[in-house]
Amino acid sequence: MRFGLKIKFTLFTSLLILVLGVVSSVYFAVQTKMMLEDELKKLGSSFVVQFAMDEEVRSALYLEQTAFLDTPLNRLRELDVEDELAYCRVLMPNGEVFREERDGSVAIDLDNVLNIDDLSSVREPKVSRFVVRPLENVNEIVYSDTFRSKRLKEIFYDFLAPVFDKKGIAEEEFARILSRGDTFVASEDVPDILGYVQVGLSSAQINSKLWKILLKGIVPLSLITILGGFWVLYFIAKRIANPLSKLVGMTSRVAKGDLEHKVYVKTGDEIGVLAESFNHMIIDLKKQRDDKEHVMMELRDVNKELAKSNNALIKTNDQLKDAQEQIIRSEKLAAAGQLASSIAHELRTPIGAIKNSIYFIKRKIVREQMHDADSFVKLIDIVNNEAERSAKIITNLLGFTQTSKPSVAPNSVKHVIEETLLRVKTPESIRIINDVNDDLPKVLIDSLQVGQVFLNIIQNSYQAMPGGGSLRISTSQSDKFVNVKFEDSGVGISGKLINKIFDPLFTTKAGGIGLGLAFSSNVIKRHGGDITVRSVEGKGTVFTVSLLMVI
Amino acid sequence: MSFLAFFYILAHIAFILFRLPHFIITLILCLSLTVTLFADDTVVILRSQELSAYDMAIDGFVKECKLKNIDVKSIEDMRGKLTNGRKVIAKYTNSDKKPDLFLAVGVLAATLAKKSIKDTPVIFCMVVNYRRFNLSAPNITGIASEVSEEKVINIYKQAIGQLNSVGVIYDPFKTKEMIASGRKYFSAIGTELKGVGVKSSGQVKNALAKIIDDIDALWLVPDSTVISRESFRTLYNGALKKRVPILSTSDVFVKAGALIGVYPDYHNIGVEAGRMASMILGGVEFEPGYVRYPDKIDIGVNLETASKIKLKISKETYEQHHVVEFP
Numbered sequence: 001m002r003f004g005l006k007i008k009f010t011l012f013t014s015l016l017i018l019v020l021g022v023v024s025s026v027y028f029a030v031q032t033k034m035m036l037e038d039e040l041k042k043l044g045s046s047f048v049v050q051f052a053m054d055e056e057v058r059s060a061l062y063l064e065q066t067a068f069l070d071t072p073l074n075r076l077r078e079l080d081v082e083d084e085l086a087y088c089r090v091l092m093p094n095g096e097v098f099r100e101e102r103d104g105s106v107a108i109d110l111d112n113v114l115n116i117d118d119l120s121s122v123r124e125p126k127v128s129r130f131v132v133r134p135l136e137n138v139n140e141i142v143y144s145d146t147f148r149s150k151r152l153k154e155i156f157y158d159f160l161a162p163v164f165d166k167k168g169i170a171e172e173e174f175a176r177i178l179s180r181g182d183t184f185v186a187s188e189d190v191p192d193i194l195g196y197v198q199v200g201l202s203s204a205q206i207n208s209k210l211w212k213i214l215l216k217g218i219v220p221l222s223l224i225t226i227l228g229g230f231w232v233l234y235f236i237a238k239r240i241a242n243p244l245s246k247l248v249g250m251t252s253r254v255a256k257g258d259l260e261h262k263v264y265v266k267t268g269d270e271i272g273v274l275a276e277s278f279n280h281m282i283i284d285l286k287k288q289r290d291d292k293e294h295v296m297m298e299l300r301d302v303n304k305e306l307a308k309s310n311n312a313l314i315k316t317n318d319q320l321k322d323a324q325e326q327i328i329r330s331e332k333l334a335a336a337g338q339l340a341s342s343i344a345h346e347l348r349t350p351i352g353a354i355k356n357s358i359y360f361i362k363r364k365i366v367r368e369q370m371h372d373a374d375s376f377v378k379l380i381d382i383v384n385n386e387a388e389r390s391a392k393i394i395t396n397l398l399g400f401t402q403t404s405k406p407s408v409a410p411n412s413v414k415h416v417i418e419e420t421l422l423r424v425k426t427p428e429s430i431r432i433i434n435d436v437n438d439d440l441p442k443v444l445i446d447s448l449q450v451g452q453v454f455l456n457i458i459q460n461s462y463q464a465m466p467g468g469g470s471l472r473i474s475t476s477q478s479d480k481f482v483n484v485k486f487e488d489s490g491v492g493i494s495g496k497l498i499n500k501i502f503d504p505l506f507t508t509k510a511g512g513i514g515l516g517l518a519f520s521s522n523v524i525k526r527h528g529g530d531i532t533v534r535s536v537e538g539k540g541t542v543f544t545v546s547l548l549m550v551i
Numbered sequence: 552m553s554f555l556a557f558f559y560i561l562a563h564i565a566f567i568l569f570r571l572p573h574f575i576i577t578l579i580l581c582l583s584l585t586v587t588l589f590a591d592d593t594v595v596i597l598r599s600q601e602l603s604a605y606d607m608a609i610d611g612f613v614k615e616c617k618l619k620n621i622d623v624k625s626i627e628d629m630r631g632k633l634t635n636g637r638k639v640i641a642k643y644t645n646s647d648k649k650p651d652l653f654l655a656v657g658v659l660a661a662t663l664a665k666k667s668i669k670d671t672p673v674i675f676c677m678v679v680n681y682r683r684f685n686l687s688a689p690n691i692t693g694i695a696s697e698v699s700e701e702k703v704i705n706i707y708k709q710a711i712g713q714l715n716s717v718g719v720i721y722d723p724f725k726t727k728e729m730i731a732s733g734r735k736y737f738s739a740i741g742t743e744l745k746g747v748g749v750k751s752s753g754q755v756k757n758a759l760a761k762i763i764d765d766i767d768a769l770w771l772v773p774d775s776t777v778i779s780r781e782s783f784r785t786l787y788n789g790a791l792k793k794r795v796p797i798l799s800t801s802d803v804f805v806k807a808g809a810l811i812g813v814y815p816d817y818h819n820i821g822v823e824a825g826r827m828a829s830m831i832l833g834g835v836e837f838e839p840g841y842v843r844y845p846d847k848i849d850i851g852v853n854l855e856t857a858s859k860i861k862l863k864i865s866k867e868t869y870e871q872h873h874v875v876e877f878p
Contacts (some may be wrong), residue, residue: 061635062666063665064666065662066685067683067684068662068684068724070776074776077751077753
């Protein structure tokens with residue numbers, strides 16, 4: 001997983017802000033706690049001073065009447081609006097507890113809080129190291145060490161103050177005595193210190209206040225600061241990273257070949273300069289690419305021209321080759337025709353004489369009732385049949401060599417096929433499948449010549465299926481031709497021979513003379529059509545005859 | 552008695568030296584006896600501060616002293632200041648002006664006397680809820696400024712009839728003992744006392760709300776934590792709203808709206824203190840810390856409040872006690 005610069009920057013600085021936020025929150029919390037502790041100390045000092053200076057407390061200690069402390073204690077409790085007062089004790093000068101009140105939750109041994117020896121030393125100057133003076137011109141305050149309740153684990157702050165008896169005479173009182181307005185009585189021997197008051201404050205409220213300050217002040221402020229930091233950071237990151245992202249995106253597009261766009265970064269800083277340089281680079285690249293493409297286009301045109309010329313050459317070559325083959329075939333055909341014509345002419349007359357002679361021989365044998373005439377007749381019939389056959393061959397040869405120019409007219413292919421099938425005797429082992437369409441357009445053909453071609457093909461198919469099979473005759477239409485397909489399931493023709501089957505005098509049959517297909521090809525060519533063959537040895541052969549349709 | 556011996560010896564010396572007739576000697580002797588009888592016992596009254604109730608008690612005391620031939624040498628006012636009291640006591644205890652008995656009126660005077668006077672009898676009076684203070688000493692006796700809880704509670708019952716439950720708001724630091732005593736006597740008349748402790752007058756409102764629906768009357772004890780001008784208004788309005796009568800122990804609160812108040816006759820407290828002084832000076836010894844409740848009591852009734860909460864004070868109350876009607 002890859003992180004972008006924006007995410008990295010945001011994450012890092014967010015973490016930094018978070019850490020700073022937490023650290024500052026902790027710092028503020030600690031400072032706040034210290035401040036609250038100071039406030040608590042001041043409050044405790046204030047409590048103990050007021051309590052020690054209370055006239056009723058003095059009266060209570062002097063008169064040893066604990067009931068007199070009820071009202072001062074109530075006042076003290078009312079001053080304790082934060083409910084921080086944990087305990088309050090009034091001690092006699094000898095350290096004896098005169099009255100003690102404590103909050104129900106304070107389960108500590110208060111005697112351990114204050115060392116009686118220390119208390120006695122409060123009255124002596126040498127132990128003043130325990131004495132602090134939080135306020136001027138007030139009774140001395142003894143501030144003992146803080147102590148911790150083992151049970152409650154709560155910190156208390158203990159404040160101790162001596163209660164001094166009033167000494168001396170006020171100025172107005174002195175004036176009244178001197179003017180005999182009041183009786184001057186020597187003071188009894190009363191100790192300076194009437195007792196001590198001790199106030200303990202619980203720090204539980206500090207934690208409560210701290211939590212309140214944390215929840216209402218520091219935490220929300222920190223959250224706002226952190227969120228604000230994140231927000232500012234997001235925009236800074238966006239401002240820095242967005243141009244870079246644009247540059248990265250543009251680099252990717254350039255890498256893919258897109259040189260049509262520019263990076264629009266107008267920050268005026270290093271990123272702006274980089275973007276400008278990048279744009280210049282794109283312009284240069286585009287110029288180079290355009291030049292290259294121009295050359296390439298020229299090369300492509302040349303290549304196209306070359307390819308076209310090549311194709312023309314190939315086509316010409318093919319035409320030449322076809323022409324050459326046609327010429328060779330024509331020459332062959334012409335030569336074969338000429339030879340056949342000569343042979344036919346030469347053999348026709350003798351065969352005719354043979355036939356006539358045989359006719360007369362046969363008639364004579366029959367008329368003269370010769371011994372064993374039947375045997376002679378049979379032999380003469382054989383000779384006559386062979387002579388007939390030879391005459392027929394000669395006729396065919398003459399027909400091949402003297403093929404007339406086709407007399408074309410619009411004809412129905414279906415009709416021609418059906419006529420042809422009537423002319424040929426189909427073996428019982430062969431099944432004819434006639435898939436010829438009824439609505440084929442008419443074709444321009446000499447029905448006799450084309451019918452002969454169809455006959456040749458059908459007969460060849462029959463001969464190729466000596467053990468039986470099927471012959472499927474179907475038609476189709478393409479462009480300006482009607483195609484007639486003859487598809488047999490015969491023995492097929494090997495690949496070596498298939499190109500030679502339209503050559504004159506080429507035959508694979510024992511009794512064939514190799515002129516049927518050559519004749520057929522010649523006839524179809526004269527009609528402006530085409531005849532093709534496809535064959536798989538052992539599976540069958542397909543002849544397709546394409547004939548020009550009437551437009 | 553030292554004076555009598557002194558005058559007797561003086562008369563014999565005069566008979567021997569001046570040969571005076573015996574009737575003259577007898578006359579001198581009678582005169583000296585009279586002087587001795589009328590001027591031998593002196594009392595100094597120490598007053599915490601100047602209050603009409605204190606003055607009523609002092610007036611009764613002085614009058615009774617006159618009847619008993621006790622010389623009230625001085626009425627010293629502390630003006631609420633301990634230092635003043637200390638000066639006064641110092642003045643009398645450290646000189647030949649030392650009286651035969653001190654009457655301490657008010658709590659400050661009583662406690663100061665307890666602290667500072669050890670060898671002279673002291674009688675205190677007008678100390679509200681005296682049990683809060685440690686006033687027990689061999690030389691101290693007193694007259695309580697309240698009627699005993701038993702008597703007060705019985706009068707409540709007589710005045711307004713049987714009560715199922717009575718509420719009380721109190722500061723345990725101040726009136727715990729009074730509440731304990733009251734609980735005992737309320738229980739004796741078949742009434743449940745429901746107490747709610749408070750630490751300040753600010754807690755009174757909530758305390759009243761806790762019990763007001765479950766009580767038939769509210770007992771207002773003399774507790775300075777509970778009773779302030781503001782809290783009394785809260786108590787009065789809260790109780791009136793629910794038609795709950797306030798039973799108090801002072802005519803001050805009856806005037807302010809409480810239905811009934813059972814309180815002593817302050818003048819009579821002084822009279823009783825005078826009688827007690829006479830007895831002490833006559834040689835009667837009370838047990839240390841002896842305090843007696845006043846005999847004569849008054850019953851204050853606020854008719855307006857009675858009308859508002861539709862309650863009537865019983866005829867027996869009117870017949871058997873001195874009832875003062877307010878307003």
